[in-house]
Amino acid sequence: MKPALLLLLLLPACAAAQGLGAEAGQDRSGVKSPRLTAGGGYCDATGLAYRSVRLAGSAPLGRGLSVETNFSDHRILKDGWLPGELYTAGVRFNARGKKDSFSVGVKSSSDRLFYSAHETDLSFNVSRTLSADGPHRVSAGLSYSSRRSFARGLPFPYILYSYFSDKFVFNLPFSAVWKPSGGYEISAAYIPPKYYQAAVARKLSGTMTLKAEYSASAIQFDLAGRPDKSYSVFIEQENAGLWTYYKPAGVYNFALWTGWAVKGKYYRGKTYDDYRDKRPIRAAPAVSLNVTRLF
Secondary structure, three states: OOHHHHHOOOOOOOHHHOOOOOOOOOOOOOOOOOEEEEEEEEEEEOOEEEEEEEEEEEEEEEOOEEEEEEEEEEEEEEOOOOOOEEEEEEEEEEEEOOOEEEEEEEEEEEOOOOOOHHHOEEEEEEEEEEEEEOOEEEEEEEEEEOOOOOOOOOOEEEEEEEEEOOOEEEEEOOEEEEOOOOOEEEEEEEEOOOEEEEEEEEEOOOOEEEEEEEEEEEEEEOOOOOOOOOOEEEEEEEEEEEEEEEOOOOOEEEEEEEEEEEEEEEEEEOOOOOOEEEEEEOOEEEEEEEEEEEO
């Protein structure tokens, strides 16, 4: 590993490109080879302007076993009452067999990482394939998170129906992908309790893909030293823009986001729909860039 890679493209990312992480029903244990992603972005929205940097890595540990790690630093440039720096860091271990999968992780999103148990999210997800008949598959699972924005601290059961074909992939109720002719791909996804994504992608060549996307996402933080430990800070953002994916021959892949932070808000609350000290986030252009090194 070259040290320069760790500094590569550490640009200042709007909530647009941060993502939400895996929720119930999303299997993340299929890591095939080691990779490291470095990136960041910038958004100058009125109400909340910030820049962020991110490092994430994953690697297989053996047959069906893998590990994922991530770290991000969000520097708040202009806002009302948020602290000047917010961080996220975590590690997750995954195991997958023919019918069963399991993952367990620890993560902290706070102005002081892992300050106490109240700023630390312990989570696990276990699932089992109940039936698999041709393109049809039914699985059931149980998801737990000590700091989740809904059903916090409670095991959350789910059932997932999946359908796979060359043209169509469907996971009820989380996502759908349709691949018509001409190198197009149309996708939509829902992440409980209220976040979503819709996109149209076009593969221009063997190395270049464009994807127009609209999404509503959120980041949850637990500030250290807060009087009521049941409260979190939620930053919600809707975004519209274009992803440009470039995968040249070699070990590096590039993903550039250029778009618009349409609207948003941040607030304190015990749950995702408990709006305390709410502040609006106005529309503004946004940019982010990720570079992935494959091994």
